[in-house]
Amino acid sequence: MVDRQRVVIVGSGFAGFECARKLSRIVAKAGRTDVEIVLVSPTDYMLYTPLLPDVAGGLIDPRFVAIPLLNALPKVQLRIGAVTAVDLDRRTLRVDDGHSEDRELSWDRLVLTPGSVTRLFDIPGLAEHANGLKSVAEALYLREQLLRQLELADQEDDEAVRRARRTVVVVGASYAGTELVAQLKALADTYADRRGIDPRKFRFLLLDTADQVMPEVGEQLGDKVLEVLRGRGIDIRLGTTLKELSPGRVLLTDGTEVATHTVAWVTGVEGAPLLKTLGLELQKGRLVVDADLSVPGRRDVFAGGDAAAVPDLTKPGQITPPTAQHASRQGKALARNVAASLGIGATRDYRHRDMGLVVDLGPGFAVANPLGVQLSGRFAKAVARGYHVFAVPRGVNRWAVSLAYATNLVTPRPLALLGLVSREEAGFARSEGIDS
Numbered sequence: 001m002v003d004r005q006r007v008v009i010v011g012s013g014f015a016g017f018e019c020a021r022k023l024s025r026i027v028a029k030a031g032r033t034d035v036e037i038v039l040v041s042p043t044d045y046m047l048y049t050p051l052l053p054d055v056a057g058g059l060i061d062p063r064f065v066a067i068p069l070l071n072a073l074p075k076v077q078l079r080i081g082a083v084t085a086v087d088l089d090r091r092t093l094r095v096d097d098g099h100s101e102d103r104e105l106s107w108d109r110l111v112l113t114p115g116s117v118t119r120l121f122d123i124p125g126l127a128e129h130a131n132g133l134k135s136v137a138e139a140l141y142l143r144e145q146l147l148r149q150l151e152l153a154d155q156e157d158d159e160a161v162r163r164a165r166r167t168v169v170v171v172g173a174s175y176a177g178t179e180l181v182a183q184l185k186a187l188a189d190t191y192a193d194r195r196g197i198d199p200r201k202f203r204f205l206l207l208d209t210a211d212q213v214m215p216e217v218g219e220q221l222g223d224k225v226l227e228v229l230r231g232r233g234i235d236i237r238l239g240t241t242l243k244e245l246s247p248g249r250v251l252l253t254d255g256t257e258v259a260t261h262t263v264a265w266v267t268g269v270e271g272a273p274l275l276k277t278l279g280l281e282l283q284k285g286r287l288v289v290d291a292d293l294s295v296p297g298r299r300d301v302f303a304g305g306d307a308a309a310v311p312d313l314t315k316p317g318q319i320t321p322p323t324a325q326h327a328s329r330q331g332k333a334l335a336r337n338v339a340a341s342l343g344i345g346a347t348r349d350y351r352h353r354d355m356g357l358v359v360d361l362g363p364g365f366a367v368a369n370p371l372g373v374q375l376s377g378r379f380a381k382a383v384a385r386g387y388h389v390f391a392v393p394r395g396v397n398r399w400a401v402s403l404a405y406a407t408n409l410v411t412p413r414p415l416a417l418l419g420l421v422s423r424e425e426a427g428f429a430r431s432e433g434i435d436s
Contacts, residue, residue, distance in 0.1 A: 057183025
């Protein structure tokens with residue numbers, strides 16, 4: 001009887017998904033029937049997070065950005081549940097499926113890709129009165145919350161209350177937060193058009209402590225984004241963030257008090273809470289790994305994606321940023337190196353070439369810097385949408401996203417309020433597993 005080698009991958013984000021997919025192909029091609037691949041995930045899908053702003057803006061159905069693991073990974077065993085503990089010495093971990101007692105799972109190789117969660121700060125009322133954008137629940141809730149508040153405002157006699165319901169505050173002017181405020185504004189504009197309301201009666205604020213919008217794309221494109229969004233009536237305040245939140249109002253660090261019922265906190269990420277329980281070295285909240293993505297001193301443990309502080313060999317002394325582009329590539333590198341540790345192929349260090357960013361900013365506008373070429377406007381829009389369609393890792397989902405984009409060219413965004421997600425389900429604790 002042949003002893004089986006079990007590879008357990010924790011997390012089904014970009015890194016975990018790509019690792020499982022490529023490793024299963026490598027193992028099958030090598031004819032290795034003694035290797036078992038198990039993917040442990042709290043969800044049965046891989047989430048294409050770059051399109052969550054489009055979900056929040058009512059442009060794309062959430063099903064289109066969820067890649068079913070059972071369809072996409074037929075040769076990988078799926079265990080639904082959250083990993084609650086890892087015993088590195090015994091080579092076991094415990095999985096909580098939410099319905100029965102924790103189950104123990106042994107491993108010969110462990111790949112840690114639990115991803116990241118929204119980074120919260122010690123701001124009074126933040127966890128209770130703001131929402132993030134890391135999950136389907138959060139994206140859907142922001143859409144429903146905006147529509148709900150706009151509908152309630154139409155029925156409100158008190159002008160001050162009406163203004164508060166028509167006010168949205170987004171904190172974080174990096175690409176995710178900037179995309180979000182642009183898509184929410186587009187949704188509100190569609191609502192205004194249908195109801196015959198002056199869209200200038202809706203107030204959108206975008207805050208960030210930085211002195212530039214979207215520093216990832218450079219000063220020139222960042223300034224262009226600033227110009228376009230302000231031209232749409234979005235109030236952008238740099239060097240400013242939240243000081244305090246309470247029901248129906250926020251206090252800014254510049255002393256301004258803003259009445260609002262809709263606050264999105266999109267200011268960055270940190271490694272998943274599981275990482276702090278492992279007893280392994282962390283750097284900026286992420287697992288320290290060598291260039292081959294193995295944990296130092298543990299040739300049986302690997303990590304990648306947002307959960308790992310991966311050395312950037314193209315920029316000595318730095319680590320790779322937590323982006324989907326890096327996570328996808330690191331997932332493939334993890335697969336190659338885990339396979340090499342099992343005697344299939346050779347180990348290679350992770351080295352990348354920056355392909356640039358694409359940022360879709362609502363109707364008729366986007367910015368992109370593919371391979372360092374700076375683009376803005378409608379051509380950048382085509383590049384951004386084309387990139388996402390190509391990058392979604394399943395043909396059916398690519399077709400659905402393409403169809404949604406095409407439909408939006410000739411019809412307005414749907415405005416139905418479906419009540420799919422409660423505030424509790426969209427809170428940081430339930431949706432992201434953050435113990436606030």
